[in-house]
Amino acid sequence: MRYCESCKIYTLEENCPSCGKKTRGVGPARFSPQDPYGEYRRKLKKEEKYGKKEVENR
Numbered sequence: 001m002r003y004c005e006s007c008k009i010y011t012l013e014e015n016c017p018s019c020g021k022k023t024r025g026v027g028p029a030r031f032s033p034q035d036p037y038g039e040y041r042r043k044l045k046k047e048e049k050y051g052k053k054e055v056e057n058r
């Protein structure tokens with residue numbers, strides 16, 4: 001999966017089909033905005049790491 005920062009679109013092409021600029025490779029699905037639970041899972045992970053209370057105080 002690749003991402004064009006100019007158009008803010010995802011594509012599979014190395015060059016953006018819309019503006020022709022080189023796209024940026026984006027990593028695993030956990031960084032995908034299409035994953036509605038990504039944020040939640042990251043929060044859980046933080047809570048595991050720092051303890052729930054501390055995360056809430058941040």
Ligand SMILES: [Zn+2]
Nearest residue numbers: 004007016019
């Ligand atoms: Zn583009």
